[in-house]
Amino acid sequence: MKRLLIALFALSIGTVPAKELPVLKPVGDKTLLHVDGAPYLILGGQVMNSSSFDPEWMESAFDRMKAFHINTVAAPISWQAVEPVEGEFDFSLVDSLIKQARARDMRLVLLWFGTWKNARSFYLPEWVKTDMDRFKRMESADGGRLEVISNLCEETNAADTRAFVEFMRHLKKIDGAENTVVMVQIQNEVGLLGDTRDRSALARRAFEEQVPPQLMDQLDKNKQRLTPHLKQVWALPGYKMKGTWSEVFGDGIEADEIFMAWHFARYINRMAEAGEAVYNLPMYVNAWIGQLEIGIPGKYPSGGPVARMMDIWKAGAPTIELMAADIYAFYKLRCEEFSRQDNPLFVSEACALWLGDRWSAPAKAFYTIAEKQGIGFSPFGIDHDHYDADHPIGVAFAALENLKPLIVKHFGTENLRGYFKEDEETENSITIGPYQFNITYQPLLEDCYGLIIRNGENEFIFAGNGARIVFVPANPKDHPGVSITLVEEGSFDAGGEFFRKRLVGGDETIGTAGIKLPAHGYDLSHHRNNMSIQRVRLFLHPPRKEGAAQGTDTTPEF
Numbered sequence: 001m002k003r004l005l006i007a008l009f010a011l012s013i014g015t016v017p018a019k020e021l022p023v024l025k026p027v028g029d030k031t032l033l034h035v036d037g038a039p040y041l042i043l044g045g046q047v048m049n050s051s052s053f054d055p056e057w058m059e060s061a062f063d064r065m066k067a068f069h070i071n072t073v074a075a076p077i078s079w080q081a082v083e084p085v086e087g088e089f090d091f092s093l094v095d096s097l098i099k100q101a102r103a104r105d106m107r108l109v110l111l112w113f114g115t116w117k118n119a120r121s122f123y124l125p126e127w128v129k130t131d132m133d134r135f136k137r138m139e140s141a142d143g144g145r146l147e148v149i150s151n152l153c154e155e156t157n158a159a160d161t162r163a164f165v166e167f168m169r170h171l172k173k174i175d176g177a178e179n180t181v182v183m184v185q186i187q188n189e190v191g192l193l194g195d196t197r198d199r200s201a202l203a204r205r206a207f208e209e210q211v212p213p214q215l216m217d218q219l220d221k222n223k224q225r226l227t228p229h230l231k232q233v234w235a236l237p238g239y240k241m242k243g244t245w246s247e248v249f250g251d252g253i254e255a256d257e258i259f260m261a262w263h264f265a266r267y268i269n270r271m272a273e274a275g276e277a278v279y280n281l282p283m284y285v286n287a288w289i290g291q292l293e294i295g296i297p298g299k300y301p302s303g304g305p306v307a308r309m310m311d312i313w314k315a316g317a318p319t320i321e322l323m324a325a326d327i328y329a330f331y332k333l334r335c336e337e338f339s340r341q342d343n344p345l346f347v348s349e350a351c352a353l354w355l356g357d358r359w360s361a362p363a364k365a366f367y368t369i370a371e372k373q374g375i376g377f378s379p380f381g382i383d384h385d386h387y388d389a390d391h392p393i394g395v396a397f398a399a400l401e402n403l404k405p406l407i408v409k410h411f412g413t414e415n416l417r418g419y420f421k422e423d424e425e426t427e428n429s430i431t432i433g434p435y436q437f438n439i440t441y442q443p444l445l446e447d448c449y450g451l452i453i454r455n456g457e458n459e460f461i462f463a464g465n466g467a468r469i470v471f472v473p474a475n476p477k478d479h480p481g482v483s484i485t486l487v488e489e490g491s492f493d494a495g496g497e498f499f500r501k502r503l504v505g506g507d508e509t510i511g512t513a514g515i516k517l518p519a520h521g522y523d524l525s526h527h528r529n530n531m532s533i534q535r536v537r538l539f540l541h542p543p544r545k546e547g548a549a550q551g552t553d554t555t556p557e558f
Contacts, residue, residue: 028412031344042376046074172279189288191301196256218315260303265316307337345374362396363420363449370418370451420449470514
């Protein structure tokens, strides 16, 4: 009898389903990360490059990030730290990060700093750095060695892949049942600075070889969906299907960039394939995007996964699930470039503290998640002293966390929209169903932003700061006017019910045709930490009956 009970117990344990691995799944016409089988929004923060190598520092950093309502910490893990001696591995830093995240019910995105980081080969183990014959470097036109490992060096590719596989195997061993780590980034901002392509003898020979049929077949298959830049480059020589890189893509810098992109993609794809075979977590790469030097590879890292090279990377690295964007300028434009049907938007870095961009994270987070319906947002340097306890990222992430069930419910639909004031913009207009929302930004506040969720035929949720929103009919011929029937300020409880903090009206709205975010009378308060979540019910005026007085509906001045 005892043996029977033991056997039945063992059988029951064997039938308990394991947690579903983190995975990217289609949601409507978008894609969303799922963790433990449920939709997951990355409300993230990336620590500075050296922070994760100091467990004591990370203890306090994790506490600060938890207070900001950050749910996902992006932290580097370097090849140099993991394999200081060839063939001997030390994953104590990985274990420490996972332990610290679990203690606070947070998740991790781990960044593998291997062969390249920011277009340099800095985080290599010492035994790789000092063996320049085995681990080949790129070269300048005058034959000088560069501090950049060649993306054609099979020895480095094999060694980095072995270390990465051991890293992934360790993650599976200690975290396969917990899903603390939800994604892995391979390398960081790869590419070549200072020239359009590697000029070493190895690279020159490869450049004179035939373009791989694998690349040409993918370009031909997706010809009508290629980025305009790549399609134009290929079109000029006549859409050739065979030839050297110059014969197929021309004699200019465009062919150089495509050549470099292909070989970076192939190098990283070999790592991703091997890592996936051990532990199938979502893997991605990130791009150093040219800011002022648009279209000049070498001014930004040539061959990196920038938007104009995305089709090359998709062909060369099919195991990589997305190209993430590090956006430090032209935010809306870059979000548009990286948000594609085959590339869910993830802003892995943003907000350049070194350029004085100290306050824009809340606005960009709202825009990324609500308007572009990206999988997440992660400002860089979140453990920097500037992000103190009073930084507005806290109230912004708290609001997004509170609204997550509604965001997820309407993700991939036209019922979820977002906006923010970029540069000198003063206004915006958004249409959802029969309603048009005319948004005016507060002139005294730089960081104006918000989201709109249609949560019923005539019910909307508004959240944000620094804006006035007036409601008008999208089609005045059908409905000559719009009125407010109810405005409530509050938040959602754990059960998804709206908890009303107060009714709003009078000076805290714009008459009966608009609202203020936040709901302050007379607009006396202009502060970055202001935040308001409002539930608003609207009423569309019916068409006038024939013979009725033909007055004019007006919108109150404000």
